[in-house]
Amino acid sequence: MSTATRDSGVVQVRGEVIAIRRAGAYHHLTIVAPGVAELARPGQFAALAVGGPTTGNLLRRSFSIHKVSPSGTYGGTLDLVIAAKGAGTEWLTALRAHDTVDVVAPLGRPFPLPTEAVPTVLVGGGYGSAPLFWLADVLRERGCTVEMVLGAASEDRLFGVVEARRAADRVTVTTDDGSAGQRGWVSDVLPEVFRRTGAPVAYACGPMGMLQSVTRVAAEHGAVAQVAVEESMACGVGVCMTCVMPVRGKDGVTAMVRSCVEGPVFRGDRIRWEAFHDGVCGVPEDAVGAPKVGGH
């Protein structure tokens, strides 16, 4: 079933859905996907083909890996949390047990882990919390303390509040409408969390606006934010150049880098947030190879 893929850290496999259940506004899928669990690290993602043999939707859909388990009754499994929003996610969330789906995983760079046992803050927006519980487990194994902040528009759009209580040392919940936890945004509660924990590092996954404010608040408290971004991706494997964003390298030089292979996790302070505006992102003038005035 699984395609042996040249010891390259990624497999392509015809997965079998073994469980699919609602979780608030989302669907939680468990897929038998041999080979993925052994390779995956928190923060990486999976790219799924959608629509079946007659489909007109050719592009893969990407999802953060929620968790993996190397063995089990059915072989290694992969868990994803999917919000139905368009043709592809509607097809995926309508799958039934024993249906098959083509999976390429794991993809992208995982969250970098601290070398020492430090306090950490994990921030998830909506389904963005999906990869954080597994990350929390790994961090706690390394002796880090984990404080989690989960935010969403409304209660049904929160994911994993119960699991958070198990995985983290402390959990704060916010919703825009106050239907659960504190009314407001995660950025409202974050300053207090950083103050309290003195965490030198925050991990975040969620909408771009949230990632930007986590980065800002972290910086204000001397912390580094590691953020998992979500940019439109056509291939997910690094060959199409659609998923780029302006990121400053270690050398201080900005380039349009592929978020599927050099991300999806970036240091928040390296992302050129000012280039993003209402769903569109421009090329900063100082980026490598940026169009010259009057040029291309």
Added chain:
Amino acid sequence: MSTATRDSGVVQVRGEVIAIRRAGAYHHLTIVAPGVAELARPGQFAALAVGGPTTGNLLRRSFSIHKVSPSGTYGGTLDLVIAAKGAGTEWLTALRAHDTVDVVAPLGRPFPLPTEAVPTVLVGGGYGSAPLFWLADVLRERGCTVEMVLGAASEDRLFGVVEARRAADRVTVTTDDGSAGQRGWVSDVLPEVFRRTGAPVAYACGPMGMLQSVTRVAAEHGAVAQVAVEESMACGVGVCMTCVMPVRGKDGVTAMVRSCVEGPVFRGDRIRWEAFHDGVCGVPEDAVGAPKVGGH
């Protein structure tokens, strides 16, 4: 569910598959399709949308109506016999009970029935026999005797041999490879059948080559052949002009007529068989509006 369609003899309805089972090389589908049974006559067909919401296959697939039943536990049903050969039929034959499928039916002109109780010959090639059992019932209700000839390439490609024994007064089976019945083609046995029955009319459904030979043999025995043709159809409802074939009208004038609305049943001797050649059909020079030499 069913769209009331203006008392126009056809309905569009979201059908529900209630049974699907193999029958030799074919799949036999029973679909709840309220409204169809009341309107349908033997020889008409149904056009089904395929592929589901994300599909890239836009065109409907046409199938002879095998039988209908106006009421039942589930409401009116429609039975079709489908050979999986391409994307659309593969999708249809992979449907499971309770899946839904968009059906437009009944379409086209049915087999014209004799006004008197006469002997009749019904000839089916492959799945082409599907509409003939229902036709046989109707003919026998009218006092006609029915003799059936079923032919196919091999035994698994015969459809309804058992049902034929019930529906007809006598049944002859032929297969190209001799795996069932007599080895050979239906046209090998037909002369004898016409001689024996003295039938003034034959009804046939199957591949074009077979329809042509049924027409020829019928004519040789002074009988009229009513044949249900199969031409590539994009719409099935008469609006696209893809399904045309050269047919001589009552006035003797040949026109390119739509087989979906003026057919699929034509008098065999009206079809300009000589225009067909290896899957391609030309426009006879004497057809209405035929290209003039050097013209369009």
Added chain:
Amino acid sequence: MAVDLSVTLSGRTLPNPVMTASGCAANGRELHRFFDVSTLGAFVTKTVMMDPRSGRGTPRMAETSSGMLNSIGLQGPGIHAFVAKDLPWLKSVGARVLVSIAGNTAGEFADVAKVLVDSDAFDCVVGVEVNISCPNVANRGLVFACDPLASGKVIALVREQLPRDVPMFAKLTPDVTDIVSIADAAVKSGATGLTMINTLLGMVIDTDRLRPQLGGITGGLSGPSIRPVAVRALWQVTAAMREGRFLTVPLIGVGGVRTGRDALELIAAGATAVQVGTATFNDPTAPQRVLTELEALAESHGVARISELVAVAHDRMVIP
């Protein structure tokens, strides 16, 4: 609050912007079994020429990924039979009719228009669509709409035959290097509007028989697969008109519309009205369904009139 769906095309006000596409709805009777064709903004008839035409041999179609190829060869009864039978029927059910015409020569277009204008049922005609995306017998079969001069000539000759107040739409092919120059020529020659786009020239080979699948070898590609080309063509011509490169005329968008959302896409690019073609083969009620879906969508955008959405995307670009 209900959205006002009416649109005005070159002086004629239609109750809504949704139409059938020429050649995808025959001349009305067949679809009338599925929905009342008079509920559409207009009914666009199959292109008719002077004489009856048999069209091409078969196969005439090939399914393609999210689309199809056709090579019908403009089969039709000829303009005299059309005005004697089809047009009166459309009038009798209360349809507003946009009549699509063509000719083998520029002169034939004009002759067809004349017969139409002189016909009894002409008062149900809300415009003429001049299908210049067909071969010009006088010029080695080159499609009229591939050449600004030939396009302009046809349009000017047809214009002479039509009463001043009858809207005339030139239907353009996308198979050109510069569609704006063809649009320009058509408008300068008297087209009061443009319909875009006709099919793209395409071909399918049967890989079992290893020969062209269509009897006519090449065919016209249509369906959702070509919608991005239609949107682009509407956008380019609208942009040129907004820049004042030629007179601003209404555009009718066609190409790959299957849903109300698709219709809105063409409208936002610049179309005042929208035609539904190939999607009708998938769903015979498609034109009516598109209208219903479009209405709901316009409502969700909070506009009072659908016309507020015409070309709206030109004003909403984000330049970061």
Added chain:
Amino acid sequence: MAVDLSVTLSGRTLPNPVMTASGCAANGRELHRFFDVSTLGAFVTKTVMMDPRSGRGTPRMAETSSGMLNSIGLQGPGIHAFVAKDLPWLKSVGARVLVSIAGNTAGEFADVAKVLVDSDAFDCVVGVEVNISCPNVANRGLVFACDPLASGKVIALVREQLPRDVPMFAKLTPDVTDIVSIADAAVKSGATGLTMINTLLGMVIDTDRLRPQLGGITGGLSGPSIRPVAVRALWQVTAAMREGRFLTVPLIGVGGVRTGRDALELIAAGATAVQVGTATFNDPTAPQRVLTELEALAESHGVARISELVAVAHDRMVIP
């Protein structure tokens, strides 16, 4: 019996006719995780220009029915970085490389070719693909390949830089009224082959925001939706060559190939080799899978050599 899959393109023999398509496979490392890129007939690199280029802003893609739009804007490292890093890597894994080059001006194309020819790893290069489907800065951004003169000029200048025995393919856009005249100009100016087709110009409007979905407004349409246009272009140019209108050169087919059957379709229309582009985004092993499927299909047609199937459909027409 095994089919001989080898094909000869302008003097270079490749083990099989399947390639990646420029811009759909990056420069090899990423796909090499999924299959050994040296097993393909050739690996076609992302178009490279003189200087590093950031490409356009985002969004750079929109999914369309059976296809997609992209507006990457030729992002790349520049030819110097390419010959320093990418080409040696491709050589190290044993790939045969078809290098795609472009320029903002005709002169820049030639300069890029010169750097390539002078590079250390040049011996793994089996040809140069000249991507003339990009904007000509000197002519108001009009795409070179839309104009026979501009196309010819680029080809002639690049030809001067390349050793005689290095195959040179001109990559054509389908967005022209007459692709045969562009093919003619390219061949007359020294192209030893042609690659067809590049993407079609298209556009998608986001119907929630009512604005163009791509940052670059328009983009290139690719994928199975455009295959009928690719087949038609290959057919027309092959027919013209068979009629002796210009020198017969090998064609590389590209456009919508997803399966071995699709590849065979392009081959039967006239392509000697075939590139797999957008399908790779659906399935990262697509180029290799297409090769396997094509081999099985050729076998089922009972040919000894795949080259027997090139343009075969031109000889198999049924004229009833």
